[in-house]
Amino acid sequence: MSKRSEHSSAAMKRGHMGMRGRGPAEKAKDFKGTMGRLIRYLKPYRINILVAFAFSICSVVFMVIGPKILGNATTELTEGFMAKIYGTGGIDFAAIETILLQLVGLYLISxxxxxxxSWLMAGVSQKVAYNLRNEMADKVNRLPFSYFDRQSHGEVMSRFSNDVDMIQQTMNQSLGQLISSFVQVIGYLVMMLSISLTMTLLALVVVPLSLLLITTVVKHSQRYFAAQQKSLGDVNGHIEEMYGAHLIMKAFNGEERSVEVFDRLNDQLYDSAWKSQFLSGLMQPISTFVGNLGYVGVAILGGYLAMQGSITIGDIQSFITYVRSFNQPISMIAQNMNVLQSTAAAAERVFEFLGEEEEVAECAHPVEIFDAQGNTSIQGQVTFENVHFGYTPDKIIIHDFSMYIKPGKKIAIVGPTGAGKTTIIKLLMRFYELNSGAIYIDGIKTTDMRRKDLRSLFGMVLQDAWLFNGTVMENLRYGKLDATDEEVLRAADAAYVDHFIRTLDHGYDTVINEESSNISQGQKQLLTIARAFLADPKILILDEATSSVDTRTEVLIQKGMDKLMENRTSFVIAHRLSTIRDADLILVMKDGDIVEAGNHEELMQADGFYTQLYNSQFDAEEE
Incomplete structure (x- = not known):
């Protein structure tokens, strides 16, 4: 790795810290309103917060008093030493010991x-973050599918993780630091005034200069932190993309281009990171330099006043300690105020998510289709009545779709890509709301059922098989969470996957990793089919369910699916038309409309669009 890459890697780590400490340039659109809403989330814990603030004030007060008491020890030691020189007395070690014990006690209490x-605020911040995430998780289940069509998964996850973490860290650290800093400023000022008004005025002269310089640095560094945030996201996005598509990148010899893109993005990150870190790193030296100016002035004035007998050496020592510490809480306040801006922006994103439009409310008096034991009399009759639908209102893709389907029939839906085949299935399960028209199951309007009850009638096997991180047994049981081990085994055997599962290292206890990369795509498909067997649905949906398995395995699966589809209404979306020749009804779709309907023989005799699809597929296979 080059030095520039090493520097950039370090900068990325420091950049996170820098942005946590000062926050990116992003600001809330409504700072006051957002912070007011966030404060309402703190109300249940107001007693804990008040007690935490009280302890914070006590901690600072005892810490601020410390230098004054230490100055008394210095004064006692100096006076005793001088008395010993002039022969008028000696050092009172007992008094010094008492003072030092008092000092140790104060610091221990502080x-x-x-x-x-810290313990109280950590508890409050974690509870608030916990409640926010719970509320967001509940919100996800109430959001329509259309929300996720227009939002990337990474954007949603960022609100769950980065934004809530920002809120949690601010409540845990910045609020306590802000209170402590204000108390320290007041405490240091009071203690300095109690020692010398003249020296305090001199010390305060440099404060405006310090604030001006720090504010200037923060103002100029914000745009570089914003650029660093964006560049960091670009770098991470490229890395994630190349990692996820590593096989494709290797297959098409894309290594050189990938490295070129990474170098370009990494150079951008390097450029913004070192500038932002350099400018933010100036704050401490500037604060120290200005503080030293005041420190020098106070030391000179203090020496003069001591020569005049107006102040003791111990008080000079205490005052110098206060001066050296005075600028630190002021800098902390400036930094935390910027953090609050970023926190408000994060909270605004969270509240924006919580305020998103939800699914259409459930029917006030839904039809009960399941009895207390979970049984239902639904047979699987499906009716589409003048259905119109578009993912956006200005682009309707299903036009006046009507169809009556008897229970227990096998319905195949075919057509070119984009014809609306999968959309029909999504509407059937009420993943989207219709623009107009209605869908009925056994004469009951789907909008008159609970969504949960409606979807319990269906079993679905999709082309893109999806498995969770967990054991094979857990993944199969997802089709019926209360299923016994025996029921799972019977479903696996019926789906012809029992033998394959038993060949795995740990059989049904084999853990499938997060990406399901430890089993093949075909094996994943087999497991999802077995999951559908276990669900024992009234209506079955197969969306190109055998597309990822070999011909021999497909024959076995087809036998199992034929058994599964007995006495069940089945919807089969197929691109390989040879797999649906035995369907009771084939719906041929084109541009959102059913252009032909019938069984295989009827459609072939009609010599229409289906015949063209069927013949073109086999012509392509022959070529």
């Missing part, structure tokens, strides 16, 4: 109060 404050 540390204990700080610990309690």
């Amino acid at each position: 540390t204990l109060c700080g610990f309690i404050q």
